[in-house]
Amino acid sequence: MPFIANTKEQVEQMLAQMSMTRDELFSDIPQELCAKSMNLPPARSEMQVRDYLSSLAGKNSTDLTCFLGGGVYDHFIPAAVNAIVSRSEFYTAYTPYQPEVSQGTLQAIYEYQSMMCRLTGMEVANASLYDGGTALYEAMMMALAITRRNKVIIDSSVNPIYRYTLKSYSRNLKIELNETVSTDGLANRSEVYDLLDNDTGAVIVQNPNFFGCIDDLSDLAEAAHEKGALLIVSTYPLSLALLKTPGEIGADIVTGEGQCLGVPLSFGGPYLGFMATKKKYVRKMPGRIVGRTTDSNGKDGFVMTLQAREQHIRRAKATSNICSNEALCALSALVYMSLLGNEGLTQTASMCAQKANYALKRLTAIDGVELHFKQKWFFNEFVLDLPRDASDVVAALVEKGFSAGFPLSRYYDGMENSLLVAVTEKRTKQEIGMLAEALEAVL
Amino acid sequence: MKLIFEKSQKGRTGILPGESDIKESFELDSSLMRSEPLDLCELSELDVVRHFTNLSKKNFGVDDNFYSLGSCTMKYNPKVTELIASCGGFANIHPLMPQLRGGGILTQGALGVLYEMDLMLREIAGMDAFTLQPLAGAHGELTGMMIMAAYHKKQGNHKTHVLVPDSAHGTNPASAAIAGYDVKVVPGNEDGVMDLDAFREMVNEETAGVMLTCPNTLGIFNPHIKEICDIIHSVDGLAYYDGANLNAITGRARPGDFGFDIVHFNLHKTFATPHGGGGPGSGPVGVVEKLTKFLPISVVVKRNDGTYAVEYDREDSIGYIAPFYGNFGIILRAYVYILMLGAKGLRRVSENAVVNANYIKSRLEEYYDFPYKGLCKHECVLSASRQAKNGVHAIDIAKALIDRGFHPPTIYFPTTVPEAMMIEPTETESKETIDAFIDAMIDIAKQAETNPESFKAMPKTTPVSRLDETKAAKVLDLACTGCE
Numbered sequence: 001m002p003f004i005a006n007t008k009e010q011v012e013q014m015l016a017q018m019s020m021t022r023d024e025l026f027s028d029i030p031q032e033l034c035a036k037s038m039n040l041p042p043a044r045s046e047m048q049v050r051d052y053l054s055s056l057a058g059k060n061s062t063d064l065t066c067f068l069g070g071g072v073y074d075h076f077i078p079a080a081v082n083a084i085v086s087r088s089e090f091y092t093a094y095t096p097y098q099p100e101v102s103q104g105t106l107q108a109i110y111e112y113q114s115m116m117c118r119l120t121g122m123e124v125a126n127a128s129l130y131d132g133g134t135a136l137y138e139a140m141m142m143a144l145a146i147t148r149r150n151k152v153i154i155d156s157s158v159n160p161i162y163r164y165t166l167k168s169y170s171r172n173l174k175i176e177l178n179e180t181v182s183t184d185g186l187a188n189r190s191e192v193y194d195l196l197d198n199d200t201g202a203v204i205v206q207n208p209n210f211f212g213c214i215d216d217l218s219d220l221a222e223a224a225h226e227k228g229a230l231l232i233v234s235t236y237p238l239s240l241a242l243l244k245t246p247g248e249i250g251a252d253i254v255t256g257e258g259q260c261l262g263v264p265l266s267f268g269g270p271y272l273g274f275m276a277t278k279k280k281y282v283r284k285m286p287g288r289i290v291g292r293t294t295d296s297n298g299k300d301g302f303v304m305t306l307q308a309r310e311q312h313i314r315r316a317k318a319t320s321n322i323c324s325n326e327a328l329c330a331l332s333a334l335v336y337m338s339l340l341g342n343e344g345l346t347q348t349a350s351m352c353a354q355k356a357n358y359a360l361k362r363l364t365a366i367d368g369v370e371l372h373f374k375q376k377w378f379f380n381e382f383v384l385d386l387p388r389d390a391s392d393v394v395a396a397l398v399e400k401g402f403s404a405g406f407p408l409s410r411y412y413d414g415m416e417n418s419l420l421v422a423v424t425e426k427r428t429k430q431e432i433g434m435l436a437e438a439l440e441a442v443l
Numbered sequence: 444m445k446l447i448f449e450k451s452q453k454g455r456t457g458i459l460p461g462e463s464d465i466k467e468s469f470e471l472d473s474s475l476m477r478s479e480p481l482d483l484c485e486l487s488e489l490d491v492v493r494h495f496t497n498l499s500k501k502n503f504g505v506d507d508n509f510y511s512l513g514s515c516t517m518k519y520n521p522k523v524t525e526l527i528a529s530c531g532g533f534a535n536i537h538p539l540m541p542q543l544r545g546g547g548i549l550t551q552g553a554l555g556v557l558y559e560m561d562l563m564l565r566e567i568a569g570m571d572a573f574t575l576q577p578l579a580g581a582h583g584e585l586t587g588m589m590i591m592a593a594y595h596k597k598q599g600n601h602k603t604h605v606l607v608p609d610s611a612h613g614t615n616p617a618s619a620a621i622a623g624y625d626v627k628v629v630p631g632n633e634d635g636v637m638d639l640d641a642f643r644e645m646v647n648e649e650t651a652g653v654m655l656t657c658p659n660t661l662g663i664f665n666p667h668i669k670e671i672c673d674i675i676h677s678v679d680g681l682a683y684y685d686g687a688n689l690n691a692i693t694g695r696a697r698p699g700d701f702g703f704d705i706v707h708f709n710l711h712k713t714f715a716t717p718h719g720g721g722g723p724g725s726g727p728v729g730v731v732e733k734l735t736k737f738l739p740i741s742v743v744v745k746r747n748d749g750t751y752a753v754e755y756d757r758e759d760s761i762g763y764i765a766p767f768y769g770n771f772g773i774i775l776r777a778y779v780y781i782l783m784l785g786a787k788g789l790r791r792v793s794e795n796a797v798v799n800a801n802y803i804k805s806r807l808e809e810y811y812d813f814p815y816k817g818l819c820k821h822e823c824v825l826s827a828s829r830q831a832k833n834g835v836h837a838i839d840i841a842k843a844l845i846d847r848g849f850h851p852p853t854i855y856f857p858t859t860v861p862e863a864m865m866i867e868p869t870e871t872e873s874k875e876t877i878d879a880f881i882d883a884m885i886d887i888a889k890q891a892e893t894n895p896e897s898f899k900a901m902p903k904t905t906p907v908s909r910l911d912e913t914k915a916a917k918v919l920d921l922a923c924t925g926c927e
Contacts, residue, residue, distance in 0.1 A: 001784070001791045002783055002784065003518070003521060003783075003784075003870070003871050004788075004791050004792065004795050004871065005795070005870070005873035005874075006795055006799075006870075006873055010873070010874040013874065014799075014802040014874060015798065017802060017805060017806065018801055018805040020801070024818070025794065025797045025798060025801065025818070026692075026797070028663075028664045028666060028820075029692065029695075029696050030669070033668070033669060033700055034696050035569065035694075035696055035697050035700060037786075038566050038567065038694060038697075038786040038789070039566050039786075040566055040785055040786040040789070041785065042785050043783060043784055043785030043787065043788050045783070046523050046783065049523065049527075049779055049782050049783050050523065050526075052782070053527045053530075054530070054532070055552075056552035056553075056555055056556060057530055057531075057533055057552055058532060058552065059551040059555065060549065060550050060551070060553050061549035061550075062531050062535045062536060064549065068537045068540070068543075070539055071766070072537065072538060074535075074537065076460065078458045078488075080492055082529065083492065084491075084496070086525070087495075087496070087499040088505075088506035088520075089499035089503070089504045089507065090499050090502060090720055091520070091717045091718075091719050091720070092505040092506045092507075092510075092520055092717050092718065093503060093504040093505075093510075093719075094510070094517060094718035094719075094720065095515075095718075095720070095721040096720070097512070097853070098503075098850065099907070099910050100845055100902050100905035100906075100908070100909065100910070101501075101502065101503035101845055101850060101902075101905055102501075102503065102720075103501035103502070103905075103906050104498040104500065105502055105720040105721070107444065107498055109720075109721075110446075110921075110922070110923070111446060111447050111448070111923075113921060113922045114446075114448065114922040114923040114924060115483055117922040117924050118481070118483055118924055123922070124922055125921075125922065127721065128721075128722070130765065131578065131765060131766060132766070133763075133765060133766045134578065134582070134765060141621075159766075161766040162766070164762055165763045165764065165765065165766065167762060167763075168589070168762030168763055169589075169621075169764070171589075171761070172589065172622055172623035173621075216474070216475060240477070241481050242471060242477065243475060243476060244475055244476060244477050244478070245477050248478060264529075264534040264772075265536055265538065266528075266533065266536070266771050266772040267533065267536040267550070267553045267767070267771040268538030268766065268767025268769070269578065269723070269765075269769060269770040269771050269772060269773070270578070270722075270723035270770040270772050270773055279919070279921075282919065282921065288721065290921070291921050292920040292921075292923075293910050293912065293920070294911055294914065295907040295910050295911070296908045296909050297908055299908075301906075301907035301910045302910075303910045305912065305915040305919070305921070306919075310613070311581070311613035311616075311617035312612070312613040312614075312856070315613045315616040315626075316617060316619070316620040316626040317620070318613065318617045318620075320617070320621075321581045321584065321585055321614050321617035321618040321620075321621055322581055322582075323581045323613075324579040324580060324581065324718075324721065324722040324723070325579070325721050325722040325723075326719075326722045326723045327719050327720040327723075328717070328719030328720055328721075328722065328723060329722075331719075331720065335491065335495060337483050338447055338483070338484055338486060338491045338494070339458045339486075339491050340459075341456060341457040341484055341486055342480065342482065342484070343457075343485070344457050344458050344460065345483065346481055347460050348460045350469075351460050351463050354467075354468065354469040355465060357467075357469040358465045358467060358469075377471060377475055391543075391544045394544060395544035395546075398543060398544075398545040398546055403546065406539055406543075407544075410542060428464055429464040430464075
């Protein structure tokens with residue numbers, strides 16, 4: 001039997017040592033509760049299972065040229081990222097409860113926290129959360145705990161799947177979730193100001209937002225702070241190599257999806273939720289946090305700290321129920337950022353913006369194809385208006401070998417003809433040209 | 444070891460994207476740009492690879508030696524599952540593909556894995572349907588409690604609290620609280636399981652449900668499990684099974700047959716996916732028939748023509764709890780593991796996990812106090828209170844084990860046992876390894892008698908000695924944001 005170590009003789013020796021029989025091992029489970037049978041496929045050897053799985057993998061088409069974004073992106077991942085995270089010392093360890101044998105993981109988390117602070121312009125970051133969506137939910141709960149208020153304002157330019165997620169979690173809690181309707185590709189200022197009052201605990205916005213538009217949220221930060229509310233910004237971390245940081249904008253809590261930092265698409269996960277905030281809020285931040293300290297000889301070392309916030313100590317009164325996080329994805333992000341460095345990350349982000357801008361020009365040169373939000377800046381994703389239903393057009397382009405983008409009608413009323421197109425550094429001039437030709441042909 | 448930032452050399456470059464094949468330059472408006480240039484680090488690829496290779500050597504993983512951390516099921520993580528998860532046919536699929544018209548057909552392999560995994564978990568759990576979306580065990584708990592809340596709302600029940608035994612993992616009460624319930628703690632009895640009479644007394648019309656780990660965190664199977672489920676059902680409450688300890692009974696008993704209504708499994712424990720230094724995990728949730736309509740969006744279904752599709756329209760669903768289909772890469776690894784073991788293999792898993800745990804208990808009973816006598820399941824909990832009388836506490840024994848090449852057990856949990864040390868050997872450890880561990884524990888017990896002072900200097904073999912956690916919490920050095 002694979003992965004089971006003891007021989008039959010060894011099991012018998014152990015049973016003899018205990019003066020027990022095999023049947024006695026499970027004698028504490030009432031007979032009537034034991035499973036009669038279990039209908040699972042017969043066991044496969046490694047050779048057989050690899051064969052079977054490669055046939056399943058073959059049923060997934062990965063040769064479409066990807067212009068699909070919407071929060072997760074097809075970015076380049078250097079070979080060294082996988083080489084590092086595949087070291088079993090990292091991936092077969094668990095939460096660093098014993099710091100003396102976990103300095104590798106602990107120092108890496110401390111460096112990751114530092115990188116995320118430098119990238120976002122914030123003061124402290126946690127060791128990771130599940131993904132961008134649940135991280136935003138955790139930020140909302142954190143803001144409400146800090147402000148001791150229960151009203152939340154969220155703009156519809158925030159990733160719609162994240163908004164749905166927040167709605168599900170709020171359903172059983174005393175949270176008043178208000179949604180403002182984005183205008184002109186940006187967060188709706190006038191609706192936010194109308195709703196913003198002394199009961200508001202959090203204003204939740206996104207930059208670059210779901211439409212790809214860059215929204216300088218400084219005015220909203222100021223307005224939120226005037227009423228004692230916190231500004232929560234969900235962001236696309238790669239864009240921050242170029243863009244004004246959430247710290248500069250005045251955000252109080254920053255979250256986002258870190259998949260763009262060296263984590264593969266993997267059909268939706270595992271990904272990397274990140275969170276950064278101001279130092280004064282650190283005791284209300286969920287998740288693990290690593291701090292630097294010294295050992296008994298005065299040597300620098302790292303430990304998990306502020307654990308009194310967490311579920312294993314505070315139980316029902318913890319800041320969050322999170323236990324396992326996405327440590328290995330955080331390590332990927334750290335290694336990715338280290339490998340690219342200042343120049344590599346800045347060049348990559350610039351190239352995304354440059355290629356997206358080129359794609360926009362090529363695509364809007366087609367008759368009837370227009371940019372939806374005119375005169376707005378975008379990072380690497382933009383909304384096109386097509387002359388007919390975007391879902392039909394996407395289906396036609398799938399046939400031609402492109403995942404051409406995300407039709408917005410699924411989440412936005414009245415945008416039947418709108419398509420969200422993402423361009424990463426991986427897309428070539430030729431691929432963009434071919435998409436333009438294919439689009440023209442199917443319209 | 445220096446921080447990566449301290450190794451940075453101005454002007455050194457790492458991995459660059461290369462020259463763009465598009466010549467037209469593009470500048471964003473300067474008002475939108477960051478005011479300070481990015482300040483991460485400037486290193487060569489070799490600098491980075493060496494830094495992290497050296498860091499990895501300061502870690503202890505399952506591949507190094509026996510990782511006895513109780514309740515975490517630190518079994519061997521097969522290499523083949525890593526290989527399959529990293530293959531392009533799975534690693535390079537964009538999760539929004541199935542939402543495109545005509546896109547679902549291009550992800551049939553991945554959707555097939557999710558569909559079949561759901562069916563296999565139903566068999567293993569004895570439940571009627573699973574959602575694979577929860578991204579970790581605690582996320583599964585929260586999902587399960589939200590399903591519980593949705594059920595009571597639909598029934599028109601007025602439920603205010605959830606019952607949790609005192610030995611439960613901290614995530615249980617935390618999850619119940621976040622789902623909007625008060626938490627009431629049920630005491631344990633002298634046999635180490637939840638006190639049935641106390642439980643019966645605490646259950647009333649306002650009890651939404653009970654959350655149980657079975658076997659519990661002491662490794663003990665509750666013989667009254669069916670009765671507990673019956674009692675909770677008598678007030679239209681629901682029984683929630685925390686599958687943290689499924690490894691003890693996998694392949695031979697199913698929570699659905701015990702009477703549970705909602706279960707979550709930890710794929711990273713029972714089904715051998717790597718723990719990643721803290722994650723990622725995966726916490727699928729299974730439910731009985733009457734609760735299937737509340738499962739989160741989305742669900743993978745099989746159409747009449749044999750193809751798979753993702754279903755989003757679900758009227759009574761608790762909604763989205765995560766953006767996509769769960770931690771697919773982890774689900775895939777666990778799927779491969781179950782395929783390799785089959786039903787017989789899963790029975791062997793629990794048998795060997797239980798033999799190993801009882802063997803440890805039996806050989807150590809002379810040297811350490813075991814507060815609960817008799818059979819345990821996949822883990823055993825000892826108390827170092829005998830050693831503590833000499834000033835050698837659970838944490839000191841843990842550090843002594845480190846110096847002998849073993850990862851220590853979980854210590855000071857469950858909190859109901861003083862000086863607790865929770866040892867979980869798993870089925871992937873052999874008798875030789877376990878004997879070596881036991882010999883080390885015996886040696887340590889003897890040293891605690893003869894030379895208790897010697898423990899304070901342990902561990903001696905590690906890159907750092909004991910760390911000052913009080914200082915860490917006081918100075919709060921949580922990030923280096925300009926330390927070079």
